[in-house]
Each structure stands twice: as structure tokens, then as C-alpha cells.
Amino acid sequence: MYSFSVTPEFFAVIVAGFLALAFDYFPYLAKWFDAKSDDAKKLIMAVLVIGTAVVIFAGQCVGLFSTNLVCSVKGGMDTLYMVFLALGVNQGVHKLLKPSAAFQSRMFAEKK
Numbered sequence: 001m002y003s004f005s006v007t008p009e010f011f012a013v014i015v016a017g018f019l020a021l022a023f024d025y026f027p028y029l030a031k032w033f034d035a036k037s038d039d040a041k042k043l044i045m046a047v048l049v050i051g052t053a054v055v056i057f058a059g060q061c062v063g064l065f066s067t068n069l070v071c072s073v074k075g076g077m078d079t080l081y082m083v084f085l086a087l088g089v090n091q092g093v094h095k096l097l098k099p100s101a102a103f104q105s106r107m108f109a110e111k112k
Helices: 008-025 026-032 038-062 072-096 101-108
Strands: none
Touching: 008 026, 008 038, 008 072, 026 101, 038 072
């Protein structure tokens, strides 16, 4: 039997990938997001991914979660590693799976 455990890194990467997909494929969210400049898009994603990592780390420190992170400098460095990993996944998923202009026009078309 396969044993599966959700580590903080795994959770952050999954959330980062989901954020990229959500901001590209959920019509109202994607329409709002597409109106932003490239720099603003990157900043929004970075803030959301970093926020996720901070919540995971702070949750471990105050006892909300039980993870393999340690509430110390080493845990902070592990969280930084997690942030870089999640940001890479977020931007990779966004670049690879961004819908084409034709699909976006169909997605944003008003339904009659």
C-alpha cells in the first residue's frame, strides 16, 4: 500500500499551481488578472505564494499545524526554500498552461 503524506513543501507547491490555474482559467478572475501589467501579475502571485508559506510557518510556530518545519532559523530557511520552489512552480504552470487568445475570447464571451 502506498503511504502518502502532505509536507509543507508539497502543500505550498500544490497551492501555487492551483493559483496559477485559477488566475488563468476562472473567467471573472482571469479577466481581472489579464487587465493587469506583467509586473503586477508577478507581484500578485508572489504575494499570494509568500503569504501561503508564511501561514504554514506561522501555523507551525503557534501550534495550529503539525509539520516538519521547526520554529527557528532553520525552519525559516526551509520556508524560504519552499517559497522559491512554489514560485517556480507557479510561474512554470502559468507559462505552460496559459490559455490561448482564441480560448480566452470564447471563455470571456457573453453568453446569450
